[in-house]
Amino acid sequence: MKKINDTTIALLIDGDNAAPRRLGPILEEVSKEGTITIRRIYGDWTNTGMKGWKELLNANAIQPVQQFAYTKGKNSTDSALIIDAMDILHGELVDAFCIVSSDSDYTRLATRLREAGLYVMGVGEQKTPDAFVQACERFIYVENLEDHDEHRAEAKPVKKQADKPLSANTALMRTLRKAFNMAKDEDETASLSNLGQALRRLNPGFDPRSYGHGSLSALVNALKDKLDVVREEKGNKVTVRFRK
Missing domain, CATH: 3.30.420.610 (LOTUS domain-like)
Structure with a gap:
């Protein structure tokens, strides 16, 4: 991997498996690794569930990618993201990828990108299956970014364990x-x-x-x-x- 300042990153967000309120902390964390030159988010923008993302797109220079759900109850976002990732890979457009999702469907994609010699980061919730976590070179749990999240008060309180060393x-x-x-x-x-x-x-x-x-x-x-x-x-x- 190149030096941090020279590294170019493709940030690909699965809009169906990520929360808009965490976008700011995610961008801040990923930017520590290099320059995000490609910013895309995938989802069915006719779905009201994507409303929270819309106001964030222009402010953060993120390109929305429309992906209709061809079958009711079936997520087709992952296939669109995977196809784009392979196009970016073969176009030799970046040095690294960051996949934002808690979905194990991206495990093989992460493995394939690393086989090609690219650095792969993942960002997702702590419920993310180990298979996807281990397929990445680095995985960031969004819960660890909560201190920087202005909406963290909405999160469920965590029960403190007894003070142990x-x-x-x-x-x-x-x-x-x-x-x-x-x-x-x-x-x-x-x-x-x-x-x-x-x-x-x-x-x-x-x-x-x-x-x-x-x-x-x-x-x-x-x-x-x-x-x-x-x-x-x-x-x-x-x-x-x-x-x-």
């Missing part, structure tokens, strides 16, 4: 240990950047925000009962080591 989360610690073993050097330390890359390879949907922290650096610093975190005096390199 983060290190008590066995699934998290198991994932961190596996990633650390992939990223560590001979001196049994791993740079924070290498640890982050290993975490993404293990789980494209891994996000520190899922654990209440805005960055991987903040997450590992919250695990000092299990990890030694060292920042070099010169430069910004941070290394991590599991405590024995």
Whole structure:
């Protein structure tokens, strides 16, 4: 993948499987990866359910693509999006794709795009099937973007669990240990950047925000009962080591 500033991205939104109120945070998050040169949203615009999207299109330079539902109760949006994605791929128009949907029907598309050497991001809800999540190189859960959403008050309140140390989360610690073993050097330390890359390879949907922290650096610093975190005096390199 090219450097962030040089990367061109095709943003393809399944309007039937995404919420208009989350568009702003999604655009902000995807823009961190590069420049969104193609912006399209797919759906049946004769359907009243698409009304919420209409006022956002011009303001965000998003091209609506009409796709009629040929059979009642059958979603045909996915086929239109997939065909467009393949046209963009063969036209060599971008370096990366971002597919916004919680639908597993895009699993094979994501796999095919990656086979062609392109970077693929996915954006969807936490209910998104693992097959689609794993097919992407990075997957962003929209729930982790709620803090930036002006409508977040509409969301259902999340029940807080009893205050437990983060290190008590066995699934998290198991994932961190596996990633650390992939990223560590001979001196049994791993740079924070290498640890982050290993975490993404293990789980494209891994996000520190899922654990209440805005960055991987903040997450590992919250695990000092299990990890030694060292920042070099010169430069910004941070290394991590599991405590024995």
